[in-house]
Amino acid sequence: MTDPIYVVHGYCANPEANWFPWLKQLGATQLYRPVHVVTLPEPDNPRLTDWLAACQSQIPQADGLTLIGHSLGCITTLRFLAQADVQNVNLILVSGFDDLVPGLTELAPFTAEALDYAAIRAKLKAAVVISARDDHIVPYQFTQRLATNLAAPFILLPTGDHFITQTGGDRLPLLEFLLKNGLLIN
Numbered sequence: 001m002t003d004p005i006y007v008v009h010g011y012c013a014n015p016e017a018n019w020f021p022w023l024k025q026l027g028a029t030q031l032y033r034p035v036h037v038v039t040l041p042e043p044d045n046p047r048l049t050d051w052l053a054a055c056q057s058q059i060p061q062a063d064g065l066t067l068i069g070h071s072l073g074c075i076t077t078l079r080f081l082a083q084a085d086v087q088n089v090n091l092i093l094v095s096g097f098d099d100l101v102p103g104l105t106e107l108a109p110f111t112a113e114a115l116d117y118a119a120i121r122a123k124l125k126a127a128v129v130i131s132a133r134d135d136h137i138v139p140y141q142f143t144q145r146l147a148t149n150l151a152a153p154f155i156l157l158p159t160g161d162h163f164i165t166q167t168g169g170d171r172l173p174l175l176e177f178l179l180k181n182g183l184l185i186n
Contacts, residue, residue: 006038013164017068043103075110089124093129094175131144134161137162
């Protein structure tokens with residue numbers, strides 16, 4: 001077994017939602033890496049300090065981490081990374097954002113303070129940001145701006161919506177490709 005993968009889920013999700021069970025199974029059967037989905041408190045009413053505390057208690061501060069964030073979990077992952085004493089992190093962000101998304105004003109505390117992207121980039125080995133052109137929750141332009149701010153490659157899929165179960169997001173084959181090929185995008 002190699003190093004585990006840590007996933008930070010998003011708003012109104014949980015470790016058994018969306019493509020997370022599929023990724024855990026993939027980790028066990030094909031990647032030979034355990035996949036841990038961080039259990040975040042009150043996902044329907046998230047508080048930044050509580051979510052960061054959950055990340056700090058469930059993700060080890062170890063060099064060479066692989067972190068995957070989804071939706072609100074992306075900015076949570078970036079805030080965790082900014083505070084963590086880690087290096088050589090592999091990072092995949094899916095349908096993320098770093099500024100306020102229309103219709104999601106309740107999440108404003110997560111985006112109120114600017115991120116220190118230079119400090120975050122210094123901790124990365126590789127990073128990639130993914131979105132879908134038809135995302136109806138976080139328009140892809142928000143995710144593309146996040147990728148630009150992170151100076152990371154941006155992959156825009158033609159379909160996939162927000163990569164959630166309600167819109168057929170029980171699997172995310174691009175993740176499988178990236179993880180099996182060692183994050184070829186750098």
